[in-house]
Amino acid sequence: MRIDIRVKTRLSGRAVYFSGKRRMEETVVVNELSLSSAMVSGLGSVDKETCTLNINLSPNSRVELPAQLLRSTHKNTVFRLYFPEKQALDAIWAFLRRQAPDNGSCPYCGMALQSDCSLCGTCRSPLDIMDSDYLERHLQSTFLTRLESRLPRCDSGLLLRLLSTVDQSIVGAPPALVDDEFVGTAPALREVFAMIRKAASTDMSILVLGESGTGKELTAQAIHERSQRRDQPMVVVNCAAIPGQLLESELFGYEKGAFTGAYARKAGRFELADGGTIFLDEIGELPPLLQAKLLRFLEDHTVERVGGKHGVHVDVRIIAATNCNLAAMVEQGTFRRDLYYRLNTISITLPPLRERGGDILVLAKFFLQRFGAQEQSELHGFSPAALAAISAYDWPGNVRELINKVRRALVMATGKFIEPEDLELARVAPFARHKQSSALSCSREQILDLLEQNGYCVTRAARALGVSRPTFYASMRRHGIDPSRANSVPYLPLSAS
Template identity: 45%
Template sequence: MNAIGKNVLIVDDEPSLRLLIRAVLESDGWNVHEAQSGEQALEMLPGLTLNAALIDMRMEGMDGMALLKELNTIMPGLPVIMLTAYGNVNSAVIAMKHGAFDYLTKPADNEELKAVLAKALDYSRLVDENEKLKSAAGATEQMIGSSQGMLNVKDLIEQAGPSEATILVLGESGTGKELVAEGLHRASQRADKPLVKVNCAALPADLLESELFGYMKGAFTGANANKPGRFQLASGGTLFLDEIGEMDPVLQAKILRALQEKVVEPLGSVSPVETDVRIIAATNRDLKKEVEKGNFREDLYYRLSVLEIRIPPLRERVGDLPSLVAYLLEKLGRKNNKKVRSVSPSFLDALGRYDWPGNVRELENVLERAIILSRSEVLGPELLPPQVINPAPRQASPEAAPSTQPTQQTQQAAPTATGTPTLDDAERQALIAALEANQHHRERTAEALGISRRTLQYKLKKYGLTRR
């Protein structure tokens, strides 16, 4: 979508109706593009900048509702006006619930048509201005956290975003790899072009191939029209290949060719199609190990990993929990029509002790559950699921473990009943030594140990050291 000019796409299988609408709109200063089917409209999209679209509800092949869903994905924010016969208004109302901007009954009154498109143009310009404001506010505005790991991620996004380099985003499930891809796209020179996302783990290899590269009419049973692939739809913009570690080796070779030669071959085509996309890939797998096992092509790995951005798991940045919780409470409270101000100290303490195997996505689910069940504006620990209240033991994370060198007292930790000091014994003695060295001043003690004050509070409580 582009707010410069007045650009509209008409999609209708009746040539006479398209001709009539074209005449009305061109007299009103619109630049009109036409397509006789939903499939043809999708083929045209990579080369278009649009401010509005007029779509017939009932067409052969891809109907108006299916095209609306595709447009919402490819050009989010584009105002789409549905054209419907008088007796089929209910379908148009349903389409509006799925994101259509408005609807008109056929044959549309000329003045009504102009008025609806004028409103669509105003909306289009507003969306465009909002997007520009968001980009100006910074590519990492939605990335919550001030831990060193997250600061490193934000710095890499700001440095690498404007480049054309292919980037590999690494991180466990739920850490926010898609958010990093969005930040890189917003920081790039391609920010006004599409960001097209593909989950490589969500489709079997044959369907994924046709989704990525497209296909020609007659390429296989059911291919009734040409369909552009995601490479073509992302033309001039960014293609985000999520969970690329799950991709079939045969398809990996085709992705490699697309990266090297800047061309793709739609299924059933005898001639390659040039592409202009920047690739951002993501995976929760260790691709180096997958290369060693023969599951991932080594040449593709090196093509993808010009720069790697690793997102730390939530257990490595527990100091970010308060800001994450505050952000999610506001977001989820609004979503669920519940007013929630904060969480209790014991609620937050329980969050800090849990390992978060599902990372931020799991935290969001836990908080949403608590918000739905809460009868108060302050969430208490009774609203947490059992695995969070009574977590399994875990190894100390980099942020939660003392980072000082062992002192003499640490080495002389009290032995257990078996006579062998445990990790907890050593950690307790290290805390005592650090407290004494800093005259029991907690901020200085936390700084000396390289941990947050909240983590120190938790450790002191855990080892019975809260009293001087």
């Protein structure tokens, strides 16, 4: 039995798909249409599993729908339709309701109807299709059937997000964390989710710890969006990206005439975040003078602009983040102990990608699906060899590195599946590039000395060596220095396992 009303039509339309890198477009005629499928003619031989159907419902109404090939003959091609936007669903339904046959037969099974009946005597389908709530009732009654037809195209991560969305809608919880780094179900990540929910309900200062690329800013954003300050601004400041002599005026603002070029009063980032949240990234890079000024602000929430004589009270919540070992920097005397305790009221430690187990493959497939759709890629997925390489790789750059490698693979792949070479995993080892030679030449003792000299801050140590942080992390692991033990001094060797 059909689950949807199907009507015969002669609608004009276009099928858009990609053959290699070429965008192909063919004029088609839609001969049959329902909420779940469309049968078209005029389409040549189709070797593409998915395409976009543009259907002209009337001179003033057109819908654009993703479609999946179901079957094809020499005359007709049948596609399953998908509705990422409710507006398209409503437009199709309005057309179907207008065109539904009024010939005494059931629009579902086609059998003859008795007069004045609300249900078909054969298929028991309701016939009150003109009622305003019919579509809602129909979708509810056919939901499981529609979902079952889509299950083969869903991975475990997508199903979990679907269940979470439904459950949270039922209990009235905030939306799930489904952004880049937060895709996955690893135990360490679930602990982060729990901490985010708890931290969002308070107004305390929060310290987010984690390697580069693990999602520290994303974590701050998630906390802000789930807090009582969600409708107020969230201001982001990268303390390492602003020169020390300018950072004070950026954070606290300045008065007119405070220095050469200060032609007008300017509000600082703290004032701009009034009522909301300020995210101080790379807090370990904050100069000593500003550490003292930040401590004073945490005590009285009063901003004193550069060149100003009076303070301005500001209501703002501080979230700080770093990939440095602040505890070690406190012991070294490069970071104020009192400021550390003030910021570390609640701490959230983000797991590196290598510790997230099966989430690595879930994330890789998630990014391939997202970026592949953006690029209209014909790739069918990762080869078994590519999946094995992804699982075996250490991912020193964490999720950010994974994103870049998947993007590269979409461009470099020549077959239907991504191979390890497309990801630069099989033929390029972490230390093979000439830019990393300086890290290669360092002994274990030299790496440890660099860390000690720079207060166990990986950012500073990498900068001193002239390499990126992921490269320095990889060099640490190569010499048996475990980055995950960054909160304890001295660094301990990796276990043999």
